[in-house]
Amino acid sequence: MAGHADLKGPRKEGGVMAVITADLIAPCGMNCALCLAYQRDKNSCRGCRADDVGKPNSCRACIIKNCPAIQQHQSGFCYECDKYPCRRLKDLDKRYRAKYEMSMLENLEDIRRDGLEDFLRGEEKRWECKACGALVCVHRDVCLACKTPYRDVAQQSIDDYIGQFPPEVQELLRTLRGVIAEAAPLATEKFSYQMPTFYLHGNLVHFAAFKKHIGFYPTPSGIEAFKQELAAYKGAKGSVQFPFTEPLPYDLISRIVKFRVEENSKRAESKGKKR
Numbered sequence: 001m002a003g004h005a006d007l008k009g010p011r012k013e014g015g016v017m018a019v020i021t022a023d024l025i026a027p028c029g030m031n032c033a034l035c036l037a038y039q040r041d042k043n044s045c046r047g048c049r050a051d052d053v054g055k056p057n058s059c060r061a062c063i064i065k066n067c068p069a070i071q072q073h074q075s076g077f078c079y080e081c082d083k084y085p086c087r088r089l090k091d092l093d094k095r096y097r098a099k100y101e102m103s104m105l106e107n108l109e110d111i112r113r114d115g116l117e118d119f120l121r122g123e124e125k126r127w128e129c130k131a132c133g134a135l136v137c138v139h140r141d142v143c144l145a146c147k148t149p150y151r152d153v154a155q156q157s158i159d160d161y162i163g164q165f166p167p168e169v170q171e172l173l174r175t176l177r178g179v180i181a182e183a184a185p186l187a188t189e190k191f192s193y194q195m196p197t198f199y200l201h202g203n204l205v206h207f208a209a210f211k212k213h214i215g216f217y218p219t220p221s222g223i224e225a226f227k228q229e230l231a232a233y234k235g236a237k238g239s240v241q242f243p244f245t246e247p248l249p250y251d252l253i254s255r256i257v258k259f260r261v262e263e264n265s266k267r268a269e270s271k272g273k274k275r
Helices: 005-006 087-100 103-113 114-125 152-156 158-163 168-185 217-226 248-273
Strands: 016-018 189-191 197-198 203-209 212-219 239-243
Touching: 005 158, 005 197, 087 103, 103 168, 103 239, 158 168, 158 189, 158 197, 168 197, 168 212, 203 217, 203 248, 217 248
Parallel strands: none
Antiparallel strands: 189 197, 197 203, 203 212, 212 239
């Protein structure tokens, strides 16, 4: 096994450079490179798949990590288990979604769909501090390298987000943004899960650009409601990929957004009546 410093890669004045290796992705889909235990300078952990040196007690005793079923599958990830997703994994995912805006279940679906290499590159881009280029730590509100509040930095404008892509991708993203805004005129824009997001009584939809496609995230209910029309595209429980090689189905996207508006509005109305 490589030395600890080699596993962690180059550091940036107290933080870790945005380089994530395969051994840092836990069986549950957690990205260990974003953990404080991994990024801290003293008694740092090498990640879930490494030995127990510096590892917190909770990680050493983790039932998911030590699950015998994981050892039986070639990928080493939970998605190959017959019980996937188990209750423990669902509970872990729910907690990390709420506290850190990251999802193990979405990570696992991305790995299964796109492969580990593409997932790693996407994670490096997603969690890179926009101020200094180091990896942020989800357990702290500031980047450990430059002390910039990364949650504030992450809240770049959607214009800035779109502007970082090639012109032809920018055009697609601007059009997509306009279609969503027209379908949800009362929604507000923000960043969530490090992606442009439209919000109305909760998150409506997210979108993001990748190397070969645009990802559209209308939540599992949006995917389920239009599953027949989305069947021609790659996707997961709460997302769909629109490849750059094909025209974006703007009419379909508009109808999905309107469905999500109605769904969130009804949910909000129902909650109001219960109070």
